[in-house]
Amino acid sequence: PTDRLVRLLTLLSDRMDQISASVLVDLLDEILAKDIWPVDSDFVYKVVTAQPQFEKRQHNNTTHAYNWHSVCEKLVSRDPQKAMPLLDVLLRQMSNDHGLSYDHYIAPLAQALCRINPAEAWEVVASHLLSTAPKWRGDLLNWLKGGIGGFGDEKNLVPPIAGFPLQAILDWIAQDPEDRSSMIAHCAPYSLDDEYGGALTRALLAQYRNVDGVLGGISANFHSGGWSGPESQYLRKKRERLRVWLGRGFDQNVVSWIENEITYLDRQIEAAEISEER
Numbered sequence: 001p002t003d004r005l006v007r008l009l010t011l012l013s014d015r016m017d018q019i020s021a022s023v024l025v026d027l028l029d030e031i032l033a034k035d036i037w038p039v040d041s042d043f044v045y046k047v048v049t050a051q052p053q054f055e056k057r058q059h060n061n062t063t064h065a066y067n068w069h070s071v072c073e074k075l076v077s078r079d080p081q082k083a084m085p086l087l088d089v090l091l092r093q094m095s096n097d098h099g100l101s102y103d104h105y106i107a108p109l110a111q112a113l114c115r116i117n118p119a120e121a122w123e124v125v126a127s128h129l130l131s132t133a134p135k136w137r138g139d140l141l142n143w144l145k146g147g148i149g150g151f152g153d154e155k156n157l158v159p160p161i162a163g164f165p166l167q168a169i170l171d172w173i174a175q176d177p178e179d180r181s182s183m184i185a186h187c188a189p190y191s192l193d194d195e196y197g198g199a200l201t202r203a204l205l206a207q208y209r210n211v212d213g214v215l216g217g218i219s220a221n222f223h224s225g226g227w228s229g230p231e232s233q234y235l236r237k238k239r240e241r242l243r244v245w246l247g248r249g250f251d252q253n254v255v256s257w258i259e260n261e262i263t264y265l266d267r268q269i270e271a272a273e274i275s276e277e278r
Contacts, residue, residue: 002038005031009039013047021052022064029067032074041079048072049089054097069105076113084120087113091128094139101143110143111160122164126172129183136183144187145221162189162197170203182213190221192245192254206251215257222261232272239265 009027012020024047031038047053048071076083090110094100101107114121128140146159161169161184173180185204189197201218208214227234242262246255 006038009043013043016050016052018052018055021047021050025053025064025068025071029070029074032071037078041075041082044071044075045079045082045086048075049086054093054100065103065105069109072109073112076116080116083113083116084124087121088124088128091125091140094143095128095131095137098139098142101139102147107143107147111163114160114163118164119168122168122172125164134179136186141183141187145189158196159187159189161187161200166199166203169200170207173208177208178211181208181211182217185214185217186220188218188221190218190224192248192250192258202250202254205254205257209253209257218257219261230272230276232269232276235265235269235272239269 009024012024012027016024028044028047032044048068053068072086076086087110090100090106090113093106094110114125125140125144129137131137144159144161146157146161169184173184181204184200185208188201188204190201192198192202204214204218222238239262242258242265246258246262250258
């Protein structure tokens with residue numbers, strides 16, 4: 001009966017240790033999958049945001065993490081007003097545990113929450129970026145750029161930073177360009193193509209290339225990642241992408257950066273070929 005189920009859920013919620021937190025999520029995922037809501041969205045929000053849900057024992061439990069993610073999706077589907085508070089909690093938890101910024105369930109969920117209301121989500125993200133000023137939130141910057149570079153030369157997924165309104169980000173940078181442009185450069189998309197968020201990267205190169213840290217941050221993003229096979233082949237693919245962008249008619253400052261990157265890759269390719277021949 002529903003009343004007995006509610007009493008059980010309430011009892012577990014009152015305890016809210018690691019075991020009860022795990023059992024609660026498992027029960028809720030099974031119950032809500034049937035579109036049965038014996039408790040309200042406030043109760044579910046309290047469960048999924050409880051501290052034990054983010055502790056390492058739970059974090060390393062794949063089944064629990066999957067069920068937790070599923071309950072969160074059901075929660076925001078039923079009550080979209082919970083999306084931004086939940087995002088705020090996730091970003092706060094990333095600051096406590098850097099590993100959560102590339103967690104297989106938490107990082108994609110945070111990005112999905114941003115897509116619900118990109119403008120409002122940027123305000124949440126921006127408040128977290130400033131929460132430790134002048135120190136940077138390395139965990140948050142890592143999540144915003146989509147984690148570390150991929151295994152290969154292509155970036156197939158759109159990073160979270162690309163999902164926010166471009167003008168909102170640029171307006172935010174303009175309030176304190178010396179610090180904020182360099183910060184955002186370190187999480188800028190490693191692409192110049194619009195579909196991957198390249199408009200932001202190009203804007204940083206066009207407007208803030210003379211700010212200390214901007215060029216270095218963007219270049220570091222482009223050079224991140226891994227590969228299989230000959231290094232020279234991997235580097236030549238990177239160079240080919242740059243050459244394609246060179247013919248796109250971008251701002252002269254962007255073109256200058258591309259040309260410098262090509263020159264750098266020319267030297268790296270030559271060194272890689274010599275090493276491979278040996």
